Amino acid sequence: MSAPTEAEARTLIARKAESLAMTGEITADTALSELLQQWIEDRVDRVRPQTTRMYRDTVRWLAPFVGALTVAELRPATIKRILTRVEKERSSSAAHHARVALSGALGLAVEEDVISSNPVLSLRRREPKPTVPIALGSREVLALRSAIVRREERVRSTAGQGPAFVLRWVVELQLGSGLRIAEVLALRMMDYDAGAGTIAVLGTLTDNEQWELVRQPELKGRGQARQVRLPVFAVAAIEEAIAHTPRGGQRRPTDPLIQGRAPGWISPRNVRRSMRTLRSDEELVEVFTSTGIDIKELTPHLLRRTAATLVAIHSGNLTDAQALLGHSDLRTTRQHYAGSAYTTVGSATALDEILGSTVSD
Numbered sequence: 001m002s003a004p005t006e007a008e009a010r011t012l013i014a015r016k017a018e019s020l021a022m023t024g025e026i027t028a029d030t031a032l033s034e035l036l037q038q039w040i041e042d043r044v045d046r047v048r049p050q051t052t053r054m055y056r057d058t059v060r061w062l063a064p065f066v067g068a069l070t071v072a073e074l075r076p077a078t079i080k081r082i083l084t085r086v087e088k089e090r091s092s093s094a095a096h097h098a099r100v101a102l103s104g105a106l107g108l109a110v111e112e113d114v115i116s117s118n119p120v121l122s123l124r125r126r127e128p129k130p131t132v133p134i135a136l137g138s139r140e141v142l143a144l145r146s147a148i149v150r151r152e153e154r155v156r157s158t159a160g161q162g163p164a165f166v167l168r169w170v171v172e173l174q175l176g177s178g179l180r181i182a183e184v185l186a187l188r189m190m191d192y193d194a195g196a197g198t199i200a201v202l203g204t205l206t207d208n209e210q211w212e213l214v215r216q217p218e219l220k221g222r223g224q225a226r227q228v229r230l231p232v233f234a235v236a237a238i239e240e241a242i243a244h245t246p247r248g249g250q251r252r253p254t255d256p257l258i259q260g261r262a263p264g265w266i267s268p269r270n271v272r273r274s275m276r277t278l279r280s281d282e283e284l285v286e287v288f289t290s291t292g293i294d295i296k297e298l299t300p301h302l303l304r305r306t307a308a309t310l311v312a313i314h315s316g317n318l319t320d321a322q323a324l325l326g327h328s329d330l331r332t333t334r335q336h337y338a339g340s341a342y343t344t345v346g347s348a349t350a351l352d353e354i355l356g357s358t359v360s361d
Contacts (some may be wrong), residue, residue: 003212024113028072032105033063035071039105048216050206060099062086065098071109076122083123099123134297135309141175141355143287144298147278163260167274170258174300176234176351178307178325181268181300182206186215190253192238197240198229205265213267231352272300310354 015193026035044052065082079102095232103120110118136144148168156164173184182205191200194319202225203217219225241258245251260266278284279295288295308325 020116021171025111026071026114028070028114030071030109030114032066032069032074032102033059035105035109036062036066037103037135039101039108043104043110048206049209050216053207053209054097055101058094058101061090061094062098062101071106071114074106074115074119076119079119080123093275133295133305133309134302135306136293137291138310138354140287140291140293141306143284144171144278146280147284150281150283151274151278165240165244166258166260166266169237169299170271171275171303172237173230173234173258173285175307175355176231176237177201177228178304178311179228180204180220180304181271185256185258185266185268185271187257188215188253189242189251189255189257192234192242192257196229197232197235198227201226201228204222205268213265215265231356232354233356268300275300307351310351314351314354 026038040052040059041053043055045048047055066084069078082102083099086098103118106115106118106120106326108116145168148171152164152168170181170184173179173187174181177184177199179201183201183203186203186205187199187201188203191202193199201219203215204219205213206216208214238257242251244259246262255263256265258266275298279298284298285295288298304325
């Protein structure tokens with residue numbers, strides 16, 4: 001079953017969903033769109049809230065691609081055409097998310113004996129072309145630090161010292177720990193041991209179902225909780241951040257380690273937005289261009305890769321980089337963070353020798 005236009009497809013989908021809403025039964029005539037909704041409801045209590053939200057968003061934009069197709073009409077070739085179109089019109093990442101959703105939904109149909117096998121599983125996975133992950137060298141890091149200082153001078157008069165310095169604090173801590181940006185911003189006062197120069201990585205920031213920013217007391221993956229011994233430059237950034245307490249208040253153990261104008265968690269989106277402003281810094285663009293790095297690559301995640309790669313180059317112990325980043329699989333570290341050329345990462349304190357000099361020095 002198909003429809004010539006998106007509007008007509010949505011109408012057919014709505015009618016089918018309404019007809020099945022009374023029983024929730026999965027049959028050969030169940031619309032794929034309805035099956036996707038049932039799959040989400042089946043997963044709600046089994047995955048984290050942000051994962052459920054991602055599934056809902058995927059199903060929302062996937063609706064026009066699947067139209068009014070029913071379970072009986074789905075064959076491997078049909079699924080392949082859908083995924084190919086998604087990749088062409090959206091992205092390869094979107095195609096991956098679509099594949100996960102379609103596979104999960106059709107898995108329900110298999111469980112209900114509506115179909116004998118999952119057509120998604122019959123499709124060959126396209127292996128991505130191997131690439132060496134992009135990371136910054138010491139020259140690019142120095143240029144980045146200089147660009148941040150120039151930005152601070154521009155915004156300090158209007159934003160105030162705290163908000164102006166947040167980007168620098170986050171960048172230094174990412175470079176010195178390899179943490180994800182949401183992990184950096186989720187650090188609490190109690191997670192920092194000033195005497196030992198360590199941080200305990202135990203949580204991350206996320207949006208709940210109401211799109212409110214909250215701290216989640218667990219990390220992206222299971223078994224990723226870890227303690228990181230920081231290089232001196234990262235400790236210095238933390239100490240400066242702690243010295244800035246909004247509105248003259250007192251810090252409690254559960255308060256955020258990094259705060260801006262007001263006490264409370266800082267959204268990773270705000271920091272990403274601030275970092276994007278650096279892409280127009282002419283001196284930084286010139287340095288990036290001279291080393292073959294597109295300035296659009298400047299994201300918080302680039303700093304995570306940089307920490308891993310620089311430590312790998314310095315000490316040659318890739319398993320230490322794996323521990324630093326919290327990866328359960330060494331292949332993830334090698335393929336996506338430290339590059340296939342590096343076989344071995346030391347303690348993050350090695351970064352002092354590489355990146356320890358700051359602009360103010």
